Amino acid sequence: MSILSCAHVHTTYCDGKTPAKDMAKRADELGFVSLGFTSHAPQTFDPGYCIPPEQEEAYKAEIRALRAEYAGRMTVYLGVERDLYSCCSTEGYDFFIASVHYFPRPDGHHSPVDATPEKLRQYVETECGGDGLKMAKQYFTMLRDYVLSSHAPIIGHYDLPQKNNAVLHLYDEESPAYQKLTLDCLRPLADTGALLEVNTGAMARGYLSTPYPSPTLLKAWKEWGGEVIVNSDCHDARYLTTGFEEAEALLLSLGYDHAVRLGRDTLWERFALAGR
Ligand SMILES: [Zn+2]
Numbered sequence: 571m572s573i574l575s576c577a578h579v580h581t582t583y584c585d586g587k588t589p590a591k592d593m594a595k596r597a598d599e600l601g602f603v604s605l606g607f608t609s610h611a612p613q614t615f616d617p618g619y620c621i622p623p624e625q626e627e628a629y630k631a632e633i634r635a636l637r638a639e640y641a642g643r644m645t646v647y648l649g650v651e652r653d654l655y656s657c658c659s660t661e662g663y664d665f666f667i668a669s670v671h672y673f674p675r676p677d678g679h680h681s682p683v684d685a686t687p688e689k690l691r692q693y694v695e696t697e698c699g700g701d702g703l704k705m706a707k708q709y710f711t712m713l714r715d716y717v718l719s720s721h722a723p724i725i726g727h728y729d730l731p732q733k734n735n736a737v738l739h740l741y742d743e744e745s746p747a748y749q750k751l752t753l754d755c756l757r758p759l760a761d762t763g764a765l766l767e768v769n770t771g772a773m774a775r776g777y778l779s780t781p782y783p784s785p786t787l788l789k790a791w792k793e794w795g796g797e798v799i800v801n802s803d804c805h806d807a808r809y810l811t812t813g814f815e816e817a818e819a820l821l822l823s824l825g826y827d828h829a830v831r832l833g834r835d836t837l838w839e840r841f842a843l844a845g846r
């Protein structure tokens with residue numbers, strides 16, 4: 571396993587289970603060359619999920635202290651996972667991930683994409699007339715537009731609705747309409763230079779047995795000249811590299827010979843995929 575880095579790591583500042591210092595310790599024990607912290611950016615609702623606005627400075631200070639502590643062994647980066655509703659600026663952060671976690675509702679509230687299946691099912695019933703593909707279209711269009719407008723360096727968990735769709739079967743992932751939708755929304759992102767995240771988080775949490783995005787999307791991304799980054803979207807240090815071997819094998823099987831990670835000396839670096 572040659573990945574030895576993760577640029578998508580949560581902590582107890584947001585909905586993660588592991589304090590930042592313990593996460594860094596675990597990464598160092600695994601021989602990581604780099605580690606990027608990306609707690610959920612502050613926002614005005616769903617407070618248990620994101621960094622409380624009044625703790626943002628403490629978060630930044632602790633990650634910077636860890637960077638100093640591990641200097642020379644492992645490069646620690648200060649990042650943040652943002653979405654459309656994040657209220658902090660990107661100032662002071664080394665990088666960010668652009669993700670979509672919520673649908674806006676006409677009543678001014680928001681429905682989560684990847685919380686319980688029940689919440690997504692409710693949203694599809696009340697706001698999409700029961701049409702799961704309509705929900706998927708909203709999701710992928712929002713994510714495409716957000717990545718384009720934010721100039722994000724990383725596209726977070728591209729086909730996130732898949733996590734709950736595995737249980738709910740709201741749409742057919744193999745249908746031509748769904749395939750066309752996901753490919754059409756992804757295509758313009760390949761020209762931005764953003765890294766497509768191969769996210770193993772749902773494997774660590776037992777929702778899926780494969781990473782997202784799907785092999786179809788990863789294959790197309792490669793044909794378009796896009797670059798990928800493998801992340802575990804880690805919320806618990808015990809699972810920091812869960813799914814990495816599978817993701818690496820998948821990428822090799824699709825013809826990728828390298829991926830990108832946070833570098834030891836430069837923000838991003840390419841490295842060769844080696845398999846087991
Ligand atoms: Zn996320």
Ligand SMILES: [Zn+2]
Nearest residue numbers: 578580651803
């Ligand atoms: Zn995340």
